[in-house]
Amino acid sequence: MSVRGDVATPAAARTYGTGGPVLSVDRVRLGYWGRRHYHPAIEEASFEVAARERLIVIGQSGSGKSTLLKAVAGFLPPAGGTIAVAGRTTLAPGPDRAVVFQEFDQLFPWRNVLQNVAYPLRVNGRRRRDAVARAREYLELTGLSHAVDKYPHELSGGMKQRVAIARALALEPVILLMDEPFGSLDAITRARLQRELHGILERTQTTLFFVTHSIDEALILGERIVVLHGSPSVVRQIVDVRGVGPPDSPGYAEMRIRLRELLAIEGDEDGDT
Amino acid sequence: MALRTKLRRPAAAAIAVAVLAAAAVAGSTARGAQNAPAPQNITIAYQFGIGYAPLLLIKQQRLLEKAYPGLKVEWKQLASGTPITDGIIKGDIQIGAMGTGPMLVGWARGTNWKVIAPLDEADLWLMVRNPAIRTFNDLRGKRIATPTATSIQAVVLRKMAEVKLGNARALDSSLISMDHPDGMQALLTGQIDAHFTSPPYQWLELGRGARALGKSYGYFGAHSFLVTVATQRFYDEYTAFSNRFYRLVKQSIDLLNKKPRVAAAILAREDATETTAAQFRRWITRKKSLTFTTRPRGLMRTAAFMNKIGLLNKVPGSWRELVFPPVYPTRGS
Amino acid sequence: MATRSVAVPARPRGARLRWGRLPAWIRYPLLVLALIGVWQAYWVIKDPSPLLFAGPREVAEAFWDGWTDGRLARVTWTTLKILAIGIGIGAVIALLLTAFAALTQVGEDLLRMLVAILNPLPGVAVLPLAILWFGLNTNALLFVIANAAIWPIAINLDTGFKTVNQTIVAVGRNIGLSSARLVTDVLAPAALPHAISGLKTAWAFGWRTIIAAELVFGVAGAEGGLGTYINNAKLFLQIPQVFAGLVTIAVLGMTFELLFGALERRTVVRWGMKTSR
Numbered sequence: 001m002s003v004r005g006d007v008a009t010p011a012a013a014r015t016y017g018t019g020g021p022v023l024s025v026d027r028v029r030l031g032y033w034g035r036r037h038y039h040p041a042i043e044e045a046s047f048e049v050a051a052r053e054r055l056i057v058i059g060q061s062g063s064g065k066s067t068l069l070k071a072v073a074g075f076l077p078p079a080g081g082t083i084a085v086a087g088r089t090t091l092a093p094g095p096d097r098a099v100v101f102q103e104f105d106q107l108f109p110w111r112n113v114l115q116n117v118a119y120p121l122r123v124n125g126r127r128r129r130d131a132v133a134r135a136r137e138y139l140e141l142t143g144l145s146h147a148v149d150k151y152p153h154e155l156s157g158g159m160k161q162r163v164a165i166a167r168a169l170a171l172e173p174v175i176l177l178m179d180e181p182f183g184s185l186d187a188i189t190r191a192r193l194q195r196e197l198h199g200i201l202e203r204t205q206t207t208l209f210f211v212t213h214s215i216d217e218a219l220i221l222g223e224r225i226v227v228l229h230g231s232p233s234v235v236r237q238i239v240d241v242r243g244v245g246p247p248d249s250p251g252y253a254e255m256r257i258r259l260r261e262l263l264a265i266e267g268d269e270d271g272d273t
Numbered sequence: 274m275a276l277r278t279k280l281r282r283p284a285a286a287a288i289a290v291a292v293l294a295a296a297a298v299a300g301s302t303a304r305g306a307q308n309a310p311a312p313q314n315i316t317i318a319y320q321f322g323i324g325y326a327p328l329l330l331i332k333q334q335r336l337l338e339k340a341y342p343g344l345k346v347e348w349k350q351l352a353s354g355t356p357i358t359d360g361i362i363k364g365d366i367q368i369g370a371m372g373t374g375p376m377l378v379g380w381a382r383g384t385n386w387k388v389i390a391p392l393d394e395a396d397l398w399l400m401v402r403n404p405a406i407r408t409f410n411d412l413r414g415k416r417i418a419t420p421t422a423t424s425i426q427a428v429v430l431r432k433m434a435e436v437k438l439g440n441a442r443a444l445d446s447s448l449i450s451m452d453h454p455d456g457m458q459a460l461l462t463g464q465i466d467a468h469f470t471s472p473p474y475q476w477l478e479l480g481r482g483a484r485a486l487g488k489s490y491g492y493f494g495a496h497s498f499l500v501t502v503a504t505q506r507f508y509d510e511y512t513a514f515s516n517r518f519y520r521l522v523k524q525s526i527d528l529l530n531k532k533p534r535v536a537a538a539i540l541a542r543e544d545a546t547e548t549t550a551a552q553f554r555r556w557i558t559r560k561k562s563l564t565f566t567t568r569p570r571g572l573m574r575t576a577a578f579m580n581k582i583g584l585l586n587k588v589p590g591s592w593r594e595l596v597f598p599p600v601y602p603t604r605g606s
Numbered sequence: 607m608a609t610r611s612v613a614v615p616a617r618p619r620g621a622r623l624r625w626g627r628l629p630a631w632i633r634y635p636l637l638v639l640a641l642i643g644v645w646q647a648y649w650v651i652k653d654p655s656p657l658l659f660a661g662p663r664e665v666a667e668a669f670w671d672g673w674t675d676g677r678l679a680r681v682t683w684t685t686l687k688i689l690a691i692g693i694g695i696g697a698v699i700a701l702l703l704t705a706f707a708a709l710t711q712v713g714e715d716l717l718r719m720l721v722a723i724l725n726p727l728p729g730v731a732v733l734p735l736a737i738l739w740f741g742l743n744t745n746a747l748l749f750v751i752a753n754a755a756i757w758p759i760a761i762n763l764d765t766g767f768k769t770v771n772q773t774i775v776a777v778g779r780n781i782g783l784s785s786a787r788l789v790t791d792v793l794a795p796a797a798l799p800h801a802i803s804g805l806k807t808a809w810a811f812g813w814r815t816i817i818a819a820e821l822v823f824g825v826a827g828a829e830g831g832l833g834t835y836i837n838n839a840k841l842f843l844q845i846p847q848v849f850a851g852l853v854t855i856a857v858l859g860m861t862f863e864l865l866f867g868a869l870e871r872r873t874v875v876r877w878g879m880k881t882s883r
Contacts, residue, residue, distance in 0.1 A: 073780060075776065075779070092779075093776075093779040093780045093782075094780070094782050095780065095781050095782045097780070098780060098781070099776070099777070099780045101773050101776065101777070103773045105771050105773055105774065106773045106774065106776075106777050108774060108777075108792070108795070109796075109877045109878060109879050110795045110796075110798070110873075110877045110879070119791075120781035120782075123781055123782060123783060123787070123791075124781070124782055151876065151877055151878060152877075152878070153877065153878025153879075154878070171781065355841060358843070362655065362657045362658065363658070378841075378842055378843060379843060382657065382842070382843035382844070383656060383657060383843075384657060384843070416742055416743075421841060422838055422841050422842070423841050423842060449742055459742070464737075464741055464742055465742060584842070
């Protein structure tokens with residue numbers, strides 16, 4: 001079952017039929033326990049992600065966006081409200097919400113690239129040959145065919161993240177969760193991976209939930225942007241950026257300014273937000 | 274890097290000198306020869322058991338000090354013959370009391386020692402406690418304790434195995450080394466199945482429910498048990514002293530044989546295990562299995578057998594080669 | 607790629623000395639030969655008693671004889687067998703203890719306490735107690751070896767489990783691994799460098815302990831192990847054999863170092879996971 005020919009039946013629609021959002025976050029309150037105190041991260045957030053949609057959550061550091069992703073992934077129960085994925089209020093982490101983390105060391109160092117992508121498939125019931133074939137396809141999609149035998153410690157940061165993306169996509173998750181996956185990369189690699197990811201997602205039509213603090217990244221990758229603001233944060237606004245033009249267009253610049261205002265960032269014109 | 278290269282030559286030279294100096298220091302032995310008619314200090318070592326009684330009498334009555342005023346005697350009681358052997362080789366011990374087994378082994382390997390005065394003959398018993406063990410065949414695979422691998426008991430056990438089982442090494446896989454007190458405790462608590470020991474332990478074990486499966490006299494005839502040894506070097510330097518020592522041993526043995534009550538009283542006086550004089554008297558009068566004498570017996574037979582089973586690589590031509598001149602008149606074997 | 611000619615600075619002084627320029631496979635054997643030379647010189651010049659010392663040639667002969675007639679091989683195998691089984695038992699117990707510690711707080715406390723109390727005990731110190739409990743047989747030795755092995759392995763494994771990269775664990779849960787599989791497929795390989803480190807230490811301790819224990823154990827007639835061989839040789843005043851036994855120990859020690867190195871190269875080094883040691 002080749003990926004490339006499958007654009008007509010994207011994973012999201014396949015999984016549960018038509019209608020209903022893939023992800024529904026309803027009046028969710030989130031926080032975590034420190035040593036002595038409870039730290040509220042998100043005061044209240046509500047939004048939905050439709051099938052095949054690419055939703056970006058942006059906010060400043062400490063705005064609870066990573067916590068939000070962890071809650072969606074199932075690592076953290078919400079303190080209030082409900083999180084529903086494909087209609088189910090899921091609790092435990094699972095491959096239907098595959099995650100790409102920010103850290104480079106999210107690959108298993110004792111497996112090579114191919115095994116890192118194939119192993120999760122085998123865990124989820126695929127037979128070996130099937131898993132390997134599928135892994136190869138997704139690795140080709142992410143441009144890593146030449147590196148399938150390498151071990152993670154032999155790869156550059158950008159390549160490692162590509163492997164992580166391939167692994168997550170190969171699981172054909174209901175929704176792909178990405179937690180600032182390019183945050184540790186240099187600007188050039190980062191820009192390249194953003195473009196590549198955009199292209200890949202267009203092909204696979206995967207539903208995306210992406211967290212970042214970079215406005216540009218949000219604009220390049222996203223269709224709708226949830227802006228978190230405050231501490232503890234709330235959803236200040238959800239902005240639809242589908243019509244915004246390419247980065248050199250005036251529409252883009254306007255949207256950029258608008259988002260900056262929403263994020264209430266002062267000064268610092270050259271920062272990467 | 275610069276420091277390394279600059280200091281390299283002098284450092285290397287210093288290290289080489291240090292190594293050579295250490296080797297030289299290690300090499301110099303502390304064996305100083307004493308050029309006096311009688312030694313100034315002497316260390317005499319013995320082990321546990323009633324068989325050492327002649328020495329104990331010499332010790333208790335301070336006979337050496339009386340014969341040689343000014344002589345400092347150090348008496349050491351050690352748990353086995355091994356440290357005594359080591360001590361004599363190193364020169365820390367001048368006269369050591371041990372069984373005939375270790376004596377022969379040392380003699381054959383070039384310790385250059387000989388018997389200065391035999392102490393006794395003893396019938397050594399192989400004690401068992403388990404009623405299920407009735408014959409030597411029952412001993413196969415069971416745990417048997419002997420004093421050390423070189424002891425006379427270990428040798429006699431091989432002889433017993435040869436006679437009873439056709440193969441001297443038949444019981445080898447179960448041999449364990451234990452000194453007499455530990456062995457006795459192990460036998461009585463069932464940790465081992467057989468204990469090849471010596472007086473008085475075999476008598477004590479007899480009294481506590483054990484029985485003798487085999488006795489050494491039955492396989493070797495009457496034979497010597499304990500002897501005192503000294504190096505040829507010591508004898509050559511202190512010939513008069515050595516002869517005197519022999520006479521004192523003989524004197525003590527006479528006391529044990531002719532006046533056991535007196536001897537027992539002397540032994541009981543300083544005994545650490547609080548054995549009574551009456552108990553001592555009973556032991557030293559069990560003539561059938563323990564005889565105090567300065568006549569060595571069965572040495573040649575023992576050496577021949579040890580050689581046969583590979584425990585000894587050299588056999589003496591005559592028993593005289595194993596003893597010093599004072600012992601010659603006893604007509605030993 | 608343009609090549610430009612660059613003025614080459616003069617070599618630093620030290621490198622000109624011959625020794626540093628020789629490859630390792632020449633340097634080490636040369637040093638060994640030099641040491642043997644010192645040994646032979648001592649033997650010849652100082653002429654110590656053959657009851658206390660032996661020269662290289664006698665030792666080499668005793669070593670050769672011991673191996674060709676199989677005796678050294680048999681005793682070495684006996685010792686290695688006991689060591690391997692003892693360490694195996696120790697490893698299993700360590701694994702259980704560490705797993706318990708990783709999963710519960712009381713397990714963690716228990717492990718810490720046991721380590722504090724029992725780790726400092728030298729293996730041989732436990733031997734008399736072991737003989738009392740298990741009798742005068744191999745079980746006592748196994749107990750002593752296991753005790754020597756458990757604590758280094760447990761300590762290292764515990765550290766290994768604790769320092770497992772949490773991101774990987776999150777990935778494991780994310781892809782749907784059950785708790786059991788999380789342990790076997792993620793925690794275990796992640797802790798492997800530490801496990802190997804612990805195993806190396808356990809081996810070193812165990813090796814020393816078994817030889818010492820055999821010396822104390824005093825198994826006489828039966829062949830026993832390498833320690834017994836050495837002790838017996840000494841009893842019978844066969845000093846070259848004593849040295850031959852020691853040489854065997856040294857050679858075995860080096861062999862295992864090499865084996866462990868090879869194991870590491872195939873696993874943790876290949877995976878870029880080697881911890882500093």
